[in-house]
Amino acid sequence: MQHPKPEQLTDYFYAALAPEADAAVHAHLAQCASCATAYDDEAALSSMLRRFANDSERELPRSVVDGVWERLANERPKARMAAFLGAVMRPFVAIPAAIAIVLAAVFIPQYAAQRDLPSIDASYYLQDHAAMAATVPFGVRSSVPAALVSNNDDDNAPATFAIANDEP
Amino acid sequence: MTSRSGAALVCAAAAVFALAGTARADDAATALLRKAFDAPTKVTYVGEVQSMRFGQNRSEVEIYRVEHQAPNLTHRWYLAPRVAYGDSVITRGDTSYTVDMNKNVIVVSKDDAIDDRIAVDNNFTLLTANYRASFGPDDSAAGRMTHVIVFENAYTGETTMRLWIDTHTGVVLKKEIYGANGSLIAAMRFTSIRYVPVIPSDMFSLPRRVPTVQGGSHGAPINNLSVAMKSAGFSVREPRYLPEGFQPLAADVSDVSGVRTCHILYSDGIRTISLFENARDAAVNLTRFREAHVRFEDHDGVYAEDGPTLLLAWSESGLHYTLVGDLALGELTRIAASVVP
């Protein structure tokens, strides 16, 4: 077989060649060092991508899940609400229902607050403030060196220069 | 925030330029200050630093050795406080590696604002707009000759900061920051410094066989408030009152214990305050601090001191707010009362 084209090598790597073509490339790679190197390059690129994927893997933020449920809760059908209101507006239903709603409004938020709401440790606020405030070069929170920036493009001064350490 | 719709932080810079006319600093002092801002990108040195912040009940002291290779490699090795002894922070540009020897872990964090030329320039403009810079008598620090710049608040006339700047290199060798009553609230000084042409590369290497973890709690500051507002997912409020000269400088939005929290940093170039807001009324847990109650306007708030830093927290209309900063309680409650829908 002639040297496979780069596209064929990629298809071979992804196991997307027809069986005959796959076998031919397989046999060629066993005896052609330059194609074997090119194949290793293909494999290295993919393994680099997978390593990057592993390194940058993230947890699903809780806010996304909450956001989904909140949005769905707000989209409850209006038509059913109208029918429901029609039914509950009859006095013998409305009065007990109103009492129940008032009681629920008073007690459920308190219960929910105790049961569901997370609290955030004060240390988080203090540390996050310190971290962000440290970027103010001569602020109360800055450290040494005060301001770190990449070199100025318009400044051709060398990064280091000789300085006499013994003061006159 | 709705009261200042579309308030991008670029507006901060514009406002600052407008102020510049009223608070024109001494040109030579300003030029030297600019040199001090740029010095870290040009000067390589090794030294030892003492840094202190003074509170009414507790003060904080840090002592560290610093090796800095221009333009943006730094290694700080902590000698004090005792809990941090032996810990290192290696910074390369905007990425920091905190080597925690006790927990045997390296925490990697990224802070876009540190390596941001525009952010630094905004800071310079903010500082020179809000403070009149003038020369004090020359002095020495860490065995080097220094020019001293005194910063006077353009609105109150109070002396707020003194910088001792190496006459040759522009490196700030000593800094003192004063509170409203003239008391010292923060200070930094090099106890020794030696300028060198190059630092051996292994000074910036990380220890082997120590696992790294992402320091995920601090989001990257962004330079546009409207982006922060959009990504917060709730209506973020902005204080109507800020002490003179304070401007929003940076912001981020993070998920903290599953709660979306928006953090905006305000500064006048020296002093800083942070306003945190979350939409789930997630209260602040102050169990590890001495908690006190305070009433301002129609609000019941709680506050605690962490050395010189005050934390004030309160809730309103289902939002929870936390203000953190090195200002007096009265000033913080005044800011807090102005955060209204």
Added chain:
Amino acid sequence: MGPRKATEPPTAEQAAFLERAIEQYGKATYNFAYRLTGNEADARDLTQEAFIRVYRAWRSFVPGTSFTSWIYRIVTNLHRDELRRRKGRFYEEIPEDNAPQDFGGNKPLAVEPIDEYVERQLSEPVAKALAALSPDQRQVVILADIEEYSYQEIAEIVGCSIGTVRSRLHRARTQLRKLVQAYSRS
């Protein structure tokens, strides 16, 4: 049973379907969205919208087929719609973020990093290179190399022919190789 109308009330079954979907596929979907968009804020919005679509169209999911392929298809379509919606704005942001950073200028960096450090630095050029690809190319690379789908499956998710997948993937890999090298050098 035919598809439900959006205005019909949710059933316990429908809610349970969504709950299970989020629990089992939420993280993968979010990571897929993050890799497509390159930022957390857009990935959050995309993931949230995708699960809303899953909830509304839950009846159209055919049991026995791949749920991941289905939701990736939803995410891919949403992402494409979003790109169309903010065309121009999107492309302005990319070059600045992804231009090689001129860290040390002409000066050599004095860092001899350890293995983990090298690994971390390696992943940065990859992230930048991925972000610099066109959205279509990025999709196929992510689906082929990170999610390990076949050409046929990618074609179904993206909604194009196998030939298109093949040519996009070849171009993307050639481009990616160049970009990774360029960003690694910088």
